[in-house]
Amino acid sequence: MLRLLRSEIYRMRRRWMPWIMLGLIVVAAFAVYFLIWGSTQAQIELLKSGQARPPGAPTEAQLRETLVIVTPGRVQNFGVSVVSGFGSIMLIVFAASHVGTEFGWGTFRTLLAHGASRTGFLVSKALSLLLYAAILMLVGTVAAIAGSYVVSSIGGLSTASGVNVGEVVQAAAKSGYTFIPYMALALAIAVWSKSAGAGIATGLVVYFAEGLVATILVSLNKDYAQIVNWGLSRNASALTRTVSSGQGGPSTQDPTASTLPDPTQAAIVLAVYTVIFLALAYWRLRSRDVTVGG
Amino acid sequence: MLRPVTVQPHEVVLRTKGLVKRFGSITAVDGLDLEVRRGEVVGLLGPNGAGKSTTIGMVLGLITPTAGAAEVLGRDVRVRREDALAGVGAMLEVTSFYPYLSGRDNLVAIAVLRGDGALARVDPLLARLGLAQRGGSKFRTYSLGMRQRLGIASTLLADPALVILDEPANGLDPAGQREIRELIRELAGENRGVLLASHLLHEVEQVCDRVLVIKKGKLIASGTLAEVTRGGGSYFEIVVGDKARAAQILRGLGVKDIRETPTGLDVVAEPERGAELNRALASAGLYASALIPRASSLEDVFIELTETEATSAPPAS
Numbered sequence: 001m002l003r004l005l006r007s008e009i010y011r012m013r014r015r016w017m018p019w020i021m022l023g024l025i026v027v028a029a030f031a032v033y034f035l036i037w038g039s040t041q042a043q044i045e046l047l048k049s050g051q052a053r054p055p056g057a058p059t060e061a062q063l064r065e066t067l068v069i070v071t072p073g074r075v076q077n078f079g080v081s082v083v084s085g086f087g088s089i090m091l092i093v094f095a096a097s098h099v100g101t102e103f104g105w106g107t108f109r110t111l112l113a114h115g116a117s118r119t120g121f122l123v124s125k126a127l128s129l130l131l132y133a134a135i136l137m138l139v140g141t142v143a144a145i146a147g148s149y150v151v152s153s154i155g156g157l158s159t160a161s162g163v164n165v166g167e168v169v170q171a172a173a174k175s176g177y178t179f180i181p182y183m184a185l186a187l188a189i190a191v192w193s194k195s196a197g198a199g200i201a202t203g204l205v206v207y208f209a210e211g212l213v214a215t216i217l218v219s220l221n222k223d224y225a226q227i228v229n230w231g232l233s234r235n236a237s238a239l240t241r242t243v244s245s246g247q248g249g250p251s252t253q254d255p256t257a258s259t260l261p262d263p264t265q266a267a268i269v270l271a272v273y274t275v276i277f278l279a280l281a282y283w284r285l286r287s288r289d290v291t292v293g294g
Numbered sequence: 295m296l297r298p299v300t301v302q303p304h305e306v307v308l309r310t311k312g313l314v315k316r317f318g319s320i321t322a323v324d325g326l327d328l329e330v331r332r333g334e335v336v337g338l339l340g341p342n343g344a345g346k347s348t349t350i351g352m353v354l355g356l357i358t359p360t361a362g363a364a365e366v367l368g369r370d371v372r373v374r375r376e377d378a379l380a381g382v383g384a385m386l387e388v389t390s391f392y393p394y395l396s397g398r399d400n401l402v403a404i405a406v407l408r409g410d411g412a413l414a415r416v417d418p419l420l421a422r423l424g425l426a427q428r429g430g431s432k433f434r435t436y437s438l439g440m441r442q443r444l445g446i447a448s449t450l451l452a453d454p455a456l457v458i459l460d461e462p463a464n465g466l467d468p469a470g471q472r473e474i475r476e477l478i479r480e481l482a483g484e485n486r487g488v489l490l491a492s493h494l495l496h497e498v499e500q501v502c503d504r505v506l507v508i509k510k511g512k513l514i515a516s517g518t519l520a521e522v523t524r525g526g527g528s529y530f531e532i533v534v535g536d537k538a539r540a541a542q543i544l545r546g547l548g549v550k551d552i553r554e555t556p557t558g559l560d561v562v563a564e565p566e567r568g569a570e571l572n573r574a575l576a577s578a579g580l581y582a583s584a585l586i587p588r589a590s591s592l593e594d595v596f597i598e599l600t601e602t603e604a605t606s607a608p609p610a611s
Contacts, residue, residue, distance in 0.1 A: 007407040015394055106390030113354050113386055114404050114448070115379040289317075290356040291347075 004116050005124040012128055017097060021090045025140040028086045029079065033147035036078075037070050037155050072148045073161035076171040079144030084175035084240065087136050088182065092207060095129050095183035096199025100190035109290050118285045122191075126278060129183055137176040141168060171240075178236035181270050182207050184277035185232075191281040206232065218259055225259035232273060235266035304331045305367075307381070307456040307487040308353065312362035315348050315511070322348040324511040325362070330456060330487040335478055337502035338491040339592075341600050345511035346491040347387050350460055353489075354384055367455060380410075383449030384458040387491075389441045393434035397425055397444050400433055405451050412451040419447040424473070438465030446477065457481050460491045475501050499592040509600050523595050528565050533584040534558040534575065543578050544571060558582070 012018055040063050047053060047060045058066070069078040102108040102121075111121060145163055152159045182203055190199030211233030217224040218234075228234050238260040261269070308330040315323040323345040330336045340346050351357035353364045355375040364371045369378035391400040398420060405412035420429045423443040428436070436444065442465055449457050459478070463471045471494075478501045481488050492498050498505060505522050507515040515522050529551075534540045537559055541552045544561055547570065551562035563571065565587050572585050 003407050003409050007403050010406055011392060011395065011403050014399055105393060106388055107392055109356060109386060109388075110390045110404075110448075111407065112356055113379075113384045114407055115376055115382075115452070116407060117376055289351070289358060291351065 001117075001120045001123060004111075004120040005127055008124040008128045009131070012098070012132065017094065018132055021094060022136060022139050025083060025086055025090065025136055026143040029082055029140055029143035030147040030150070032082045033070050033079075033144070033151045037067065037151045040067050041155060067155065067157060070148055070151050070155075071157050071161065072145060072152060072159050072163045075141070075145050075148050075163055076167040079148055080141060080168065080171040080175055081240070083137065083140035083144055083172070084178075087133075087140055087175075088179050088207065089204065091129075091133050091136060091179050092182050092186045092203035093200050094132065096186035096190045096203055097196045098129060098132075099125050099187045100194070100196025100199050103190075103194035104196060112290055119282070122278070122282050122285055125187065126184075129187070130180070133176055133179055133183065137172045141172045174239050177267070178239050178270060181232055181236075181273040181277065184274045184281075188277040188281040188284075192284050211237070222259050229259070229261045230269065232270070235261055235269045238263050238266035239270070304333065305455075306331050308364070308366055308489060310349070310353065310362065310364045313349065313352055313359055313364060314361040315345070315352060315357060316360045322511050323352065323359075323508075326508065326511065326513055328506055328513070328516075330489050332455065332485045332487050333482055334503040335482045335488040335490055335501050337498035337505040338489060338508065339493070339495070339498060339505055339596060340508040342493070343510075344508045346508065347460060348511070349508070350384070350386070350458055350489070350491060353458065354379065354382070380452065381455040382458065383452050383454035383456070385442075385445040385449045385460060385462060387460040387464075389445035391433045391441070391444060391448075393432065395433055396430050397433055397436065397440070398429035400444065401448060401451065404448050408452045410452070412453075415451055415453070419450055422450075422477075423447045439467065439470050442466055442474075443470075446474065450481075454486060456487045456489065458489045458491075461493070462490070463492065463494055463497055471497065495591070495593040495596055505592065507596060507600070514600075515595070519592065523592055529560050529562045529588050530568060530571060531555070531584070531586045531588050532559045532561055532571070532575075532582050533586075534580055534582045536580055539578070540575055540580050540582075543574055543580065547571065547574055560588075 043058070044060055044063050044067075047063070053059070068074060102111070108121065112118070145168070148163075149159060151157070185206060186199040186203030188199075189202040190196055193199065210231050214228035214231055214234050217228055225234070237257075241257055241260060260266075306329050308328070310326055310328050313323055313326040314321070326345070326349060328336070328338075328349075338346050338349065348357060352359045353366070353371060355371045355378075358372070366378040367381045371378045391397075392403065395403065398416060401416045401419065402413065405416050417426070417429075420426045423446055425440065425443055425447065428440060433441070433444070442462060446459065446462055449459070462478075463474050466474060475497060478488055478490060482503070490498065490502060499519065502519065504518050505516065506513055507522070532540065535558075537554055540559060541554075544552060544559070549561055549563050549571070553560045561571065568585060568587055572582060575582055
């Protein structure tokens with residue numbers, strides 16, 4: 001099992017995709033910081049130049065308050081949520097690709113023919129994905145911290161409060177935890193369909209559509225929360241909300257936040273989903289005859 | 295222990311017992327018994343769809359048998375798959391590697407999985423298979439022949455007691471095919487057992503000690519090449535009218551293996567007995583239009599066996 005994991009990591013290190021994704025998360029983190037600062041600063045400059053403020057547009061004071069989110073002291077809210085937003089999508093894509101390509105290339109069959117076990121295959125895939133998710137979150141978060149310092153320095157914003165490392169780590173860990181069931185879902189679909197594309201499509205559709213549907217349903221009638229709170233998105237939101245509550249992070253803007261599940265329950269539900277998805281993938285792998293491809 | 299401490303020169307490295315595989319209503323392999331010993335090359339022959347790759351799949355634990363068992367070095371593949379496959383190097387019909395890795399990196403990835411000193415064998419194997427110059431090139435840039443060579447190299451990473459090669463000469467030019475034949479003999483010389491599935495009969499004829507012919511999943515002939523090609527390959531094609539009487543006369547001379555053909559008889563006998571057979575037939579008033587000494591090739595036998603099987607098979611429902 002350990003040898004298969006080492007082989008997995010060896011192959012992963014030599015693949016372009018994980019490196020490109022790490023590059024993208026760094027670029028995305030910096031880009032969003034610059035965009036927020038640049039657009040807010042531009043609006044402030046417009047107001048300063050005496051241009052009339054359109055009705056409903058924020059005042060200069062509100063804009064300056066908005067700028068505060070790009071300071072290092074708010075990385076646990078803004079920076080981590082940016083990294084989570086991009087990272088979750090990247091990790092769903094990567095999870096499906098990491099497993100699905102083995103069937104497309106026919107290398108699953110090659111690995112088995114060289115003595116790898118099906119259990120070992122699944123475990124090494126899952127562990128290497130977890131490792132990569134941790135690295136992506138780490139690199140993204142470090143990039144966000146760096147981006148906040150750079151933008152704060154350029155914009156003359158205060159960096160005196162520094163980064164609250166404990167809160168940043170906690171926020172990143174919780175966000176990273178919420179990705180795991182989505183990655184497990186993408187992995188399971190890739191195993192069942194023997195296709196990376198199907199895993200990516202299903203993972204992304206569930207990621208976006210389920211959350212949207214749940215929000216709409218709860219907005220219509222809060223009683224629906226009792227049903228949709230057993231889904232992935234509401235439990236993921238419940239975990240990430242506890243990080244940013246009361247500090248102006250994006251998730252506090254959710255009007256249905258009051259009906260979210262308890263964070264502990266959310267963590268358990270997400271874990272159960274992960275186990276179910278992995279078990280389904282395992283069952284399929286165990287029962288399938290491996291002919292051409294996988 | 296993954297491998298026996300004492301290596302027996304003719305130890306059975308692969309044994310299947312009553313191996314059966316059904317896919318729905320189709321029986322791909324039907325009660326197959328086979329053995330491969332150290333130091334011998336066993337050819338697994340059969341037309342397309344005969345069940346060769348399915349058999350190999352079951353031996354490697356890729357396909358679950360419906361019934362029966364496969365043992366590698368005495369270990370049941372279904373019960374102790376990882377232990378059993380530690381002593382096996384297998385190249386499948388479709389050679390699949392990671393396209394984004396170089397040939398060398400692909401071997402390293404498998405060597406890491408194999409452990410037990412496999413990493414040290416990567417470069418010598420690349421050299422042995424003539425891939426040293428292109429070892430650093432991406433696998434996706436390899437020609438079919440190079441892919442086959444890399445596949446064969448990968449089988450030897452584990453220093454296996456049993457090597458399974460499924461159509462190893464696919465895509466190779468004649469020189470490459472000859473190199474592979476030489477390599478297969480070398481492997482047997484290194485006291486490994488080799489199971490060679492191939493439809494290139496001349497290849498099998500040149501390298502195999504024993505052959506197994508399967509058709510529709512059933513073993514229809516097995517033995518040494520001499521046995522399968524009828525007494526070392528010498529026979530007479532006799533063109534004669536009264537086949538039954540001619541056969542009776544020839545049996546009286548002690549000839550045992552006589553087969554009817556559309557024009558007469560094929561009679562297995564030593565080449566020097568031609569005059570004797572002709573004289574006996576003429577003495578009985580049966581004059582053969584022709585009595586031609588022939589040497590049966592594996593190809594002749596293979597076609598005859600598989601066609602016979604096909605004509606004697608019940609009509610499909």
